[in-house]
Amino acid sequence: MNYAEVLDWLYAQLPMFQRTGPVRYRIDLEKTRALCAALGHPEAGLKVVHIAGTNGKGSVSHAVAKALQSRGLQVGLYTSPHLVDPRERIRIQGEWIPQAAFVSFVVDHMAIWEELQPSFFELMFTMALTAFRDAEVDIVVLETGMGGRLDSTNIFPAPRVTAITSIGLDHQQFLGPDLRSIAREKAGILKEGIPCVVGILPPEARSVVLEQSMRLGVEVYDGMPDPTEVEGPNWLARNRAVARCILSLIADGDPASDEAVLQAGPAAWGLRGRWHREGEHVLLDCAHNVEGLNATGEALARMGRPLRLVFGTVADKDVAEALQCLPPAVEHHWCAADVPRAMAVQTLSDLAVAAGRKGHAHSSVPEAVLSALEARQGDELVVVLGSVFTVGEALTALNA
Known part of the structure; x- marks a missing residue:
């Protein structure tokens, strides 16, 4: 099978929420764990930064990954959904996973797909984990797909840092009817003793996150605003603030170098489709x-x-x-x-x-x-x- 044929097979055979909607959505971590076990636990040993949020998580993920890369680290980045090509979701040092690696992963593990029947997201996520393990990356930046508590990306017991960029009304049929319910799902990525950075949250959502942080002994940090006034959309400044704080919690960084990356903006981070x-x-x-x-x-x-x-x-x-x-x-x-x-x-x-x-x-x-x-x-x-x-x-x- 070539790349086009593999994509045709994926879209035809695997449930994909982004394309077909709620009937294809599965709220479950057991399938992801089963896939990881079948693939030899590619997640083992990976150091991750885990980022959730109604909006802004993609921007923050790209900014953090680019800044860490500029520090000289080998960085894996997993985001979703894709704009044009599914390979956009999996990047190492800013480069998409090659077509040949994509095809080989799908074709070589057909028996696993037939047995476990993963969703498109689950397959892509485990492809990313395998690519990151094989490349021996130093750190992985993970963007949640939806929610947090039961999102496939939420399988790491001890990330380096977690973050919740924003909380608003979206996907209420899965995450709950109001901001408190949605906040509860997003706060599901908090882990015992692991610091969490939060963006500007509505009061009722922030209180839920803080309640969860107290139960788990999590230190919560607010985003760090731009040091000087910068032109551009307000949302971009808010996202930079979250990314800046995440980077401050990851040791061995040069604040001046990080700041130069943050101020360069979405295009320089490799983020397409946002402003x-x-x-x-x-x-x-x-x-x-x-x-x-x-x-x-x-x-x-x-x-x-x-x-x-x-x-x-x-x-x-x-x-x-x-x-x-x-x-x-x-x-x-x-x-x-x-x-x-x-x-x-x-x-x-x-x-x-x-x-x-x-x-x-x-x-x-x-x-x-x-x-x-x-x-x-x-x-x-x-x-x-x-x-x-x-x-x-x-x-x-x-x-x-």
Whole structure:
């Protein structure tokens, strides 16, 4: 099997929550542990930094990994979901896992997949652990997939540091109906005696995290703000604060070197799809829940440029609530990504009209992006928002 054939097999055979939704989601650690045992315990001996949060965990993970790499460490980074290529999830020294290694891992362990029937996330996570073990990395930065307590990444009894970047309303059908419930799930990554860094949390969520920390004897640290005022979105400053504190708790660092990496920003960290610029007139952002869209909406408003929005979301999102977070636009270009979870474009268009936002419905994300670019005038900024899938397909179209 070649790489394309392996991907086809994975998408056809393995449950993948990101593409198909709740029916494919499993809240369980036993399957991950069984897979690790079958693969010879690739997790054994790995030193990890474990990062959870409703928003910001991807940014913080990338920033911390890049800073540790700049210290001269061999660093593994595991994140999810991917934008375009599943190999994005597994990086060593900032480089994606090679296609040949990806194919070999899947093909060589077919008997295990057939016996244990893992989810896509579980297979990818154990692939990452195996790659990190084989590369003999010095440290691994792990981003949780969803929640924390029962997330597959939560199998390490003693990480170097844990972190909770933010807590907001998202995935309530799995994590609970309110902020306290969600906080309880995120706080499930805290481990006895292991320091935890927290971002700015709502009071009711913070109290839950502190309760758990007291039970486990965990020292809780707040993020360390930028030493001087820096331009950019507020959410980026908040994420830098968490990353800065994480790095301060990992010995043998040069604060000046760490700071240079943090100030370099998402593109330098290797983070795509978050406040992602494609030239002067296109911006892409994966914000998709209210907390994330509010932060992005505020940053867009401060730019003071007329906006032309390309927007596509998934079927379980509240469109009116999402659009309320965003500043007015010159025009809207509605679309649906090519995944089963996507909200049908006509449904999106109808809900947007009901919310007071008119626009044009397009048959695909690439068509919506092309239409927005062709219609753009003067200083208008084309902004692509709404879901990871929308941004991923837009990036593919822009770089074709």
